[in-house]
Amino acid sequence: MLRVGPLFMAKRDYYEVLSVERTATIDVIKKSYKALALKHHPDRNPGDAAAEEAFKEASEAFQVLNDPNKRAAYDRYGHAGLDAQGYHGVGDVGDIFSQFRDIFGQDFFGDVFGGGRRPRRDQPQRGGDLRVAVSITLAEALEGVKKDIEIEHPSPCETCDGSGAAAGTTRQNCSMCGGRGQVAQSRGMFVMSSPCPQCRGEGSVVTKPCESCAGRGEVNVRRTVNVPLPAGIDDGQTLRVPGKGQPGTRGGPTGHLYVTVQLEPHDRYQREGEHLIYEMHVSFPDAALGTEVTIPTLDGKTTKVKVPAGLQPGDHVVLAGSGFPRLQGRGRGDLVVIVHVDIPKKLSSKAKKLLAELREMIAKGE
Ligand SMILES: [Zn+2]
Numbered sequence: 001m002l003r004v005g006p007l008f009m010a011k012r013d014y015y016e017v018l019s020v021e022r023t024a025t026i027d028v029i030k031k032s033y034k035a036l037a038l039k040h041h042p043d044r045n046p047g048d049a050a051a052e053e054a055f056k057e058a059s060e061a062f063q064v065l066n067d068p069n070k071r072a073a074y075d076r077y078g079h080a081g082l083d084a085q086g087y088h089g090v091g092d093v094g095d096i097f098s099q100f101r102d103i104f105g106q107d108f109f110g111d112v113f114g115g116g117r118r119p120r121r122d123q124p125q126r127g128g129d130l131r132v133a134v135s136i137t138l139a140e141a142l143e144g145v146k147k148d149i150e151i152e153h154p155s156p157c158e159t160c161d162g163s164g165a166a167a168g169t170t171r172q173n174c175s176m177c178g179g180r181g182q183v184a185q186s187r188g189m190f191v192m193s194s195p196c197p198q199c200r201g202e203g204s205v206v207t208k209p210c211e212s213c214a215g216r217g218e219v220n221v222r223r224t225v226n227v228p229l230p231a232g233i234d235d236g237q238t239l240r241v242p243g244k245g246q247p248g249t250r251g252g253p254t255g256h257l258y259v260t261v262q263l264e265p266h267d268r269y270q271r272e273g274e275h276l277i278y279e280m281h282v283s284f285p286d287a288a289l290g291t292e293v294t295i296p297t298l299d300g301k302t303t304k305v306k307v308p309a310g311l312q313p314g315d316h317v318v319l320a321g322s323g324f325p326r327l328q329g330r331g332r333g334d335l336v337v338i339v340h341v342d343i344p345k346k347l348s349s350k351a352k353k354l355l356a357e358l359r360e361m362i363a364k365g366e
């Protein structure tokens with residue numbers, strides 16, 4: 001029986017389809033196919049049946065010429081040689097994406113079209129990085145501290161190694177996007193690719209879900225990581241703890257944990273860079289005559305601050321080397337004591353008299 005019509009159209013010569021010589025190398029063939037795939041890609045030509053056909057035709061030609069066995073059979077016997085091998089072409093567009101990802105590596109179509117496709121679940125994947133904030137006191141920042149940080153995060157399910165598929169089953173190509181993970185949508189003049197809603201951009205779905213994780217491929221874990229925070233660490237600084245992030249799947253490496261430090265405010269002390277700031281008050285006779293004041297330190301002890309005679313309001317007394325250690329470089333910052341001089345608001349009549357005398361003496365330069 002003779003079949004006619006478009007279903008049985010004579011196939012074009014594969015070399016002709018890819019516009020390459022019969023002696024072309026694989027690299028030349030690949031390059032040519034990439035250019036054609038880009039030109040006729042369905043995402044770029046939505047609803048254009050001719051473009052889709054051209055895309056499929058080029059893909060089939062590439063699939064055959066890229067395979068040494070198929071190419072040899074084709075070179076010798078033409079299309080009949082492939083029929084004899086049981087080769088029936090590339091199937092639909094979705095099949096092309098999933099098959100050709102294996103040929104080019106998973107990023108081929110992502111590279112070419114910039115689609116934010118999620119990585120495949122059947123290949124090793126690095127675990128995600130985790131970020132946490134931890135708050136510490138000024139005293140802890142001054143001395144350094146080891147903090148137990150409790151983190152909770154999704155982790156690949158160990159039962160199914162992150163695939164989400166029940167034992168003995170595998171993930172199947174998504175029917176909505178044909179395994180591409182992306183669907184094309186027209187917005188006015190533009191065609192946008194967006195993640196497929198059915199497979200959430202993964203290109204594959206679970207037919208029988210893993211019981212441990214209900215098909216999610218991940219479970220929530222809670223664990224405690226002991227993180228040493230070095231003396232001198234400051235507010236807003238982030239520490240990287242290698243290998244303490246989410247575990248990878250299929251032998252992929254573990255991610256990192258990033259710990260950002262927040263300094264709790266202190267009643268009496270403040271921090272300015274490597275310096276520790278303390279504010280205190282002295283009476284004006286003390287400022288004039290000089291004195292020694294005992295102040296509390298961050299570690300709960302006390303230290304003595306010598307106020308020199310003739311100190312002016314707002315002057316600083318510096319205790320060198322009593323501040324924070326410098327993270328880069330040597331030494332420490334200072335403890336800077338800002339001294340406020342209090343002027344009495346209420347005076348007894350006796351004190352008033354003495355002050356008035358003092359005023360006269362100072363005016364006379366005595
Ligand atoms: Zn599971």
Ligand SMILES: [Zn+2]
Nearest residue numbers: 174177196199
């Ligand atoms: Zn899908």
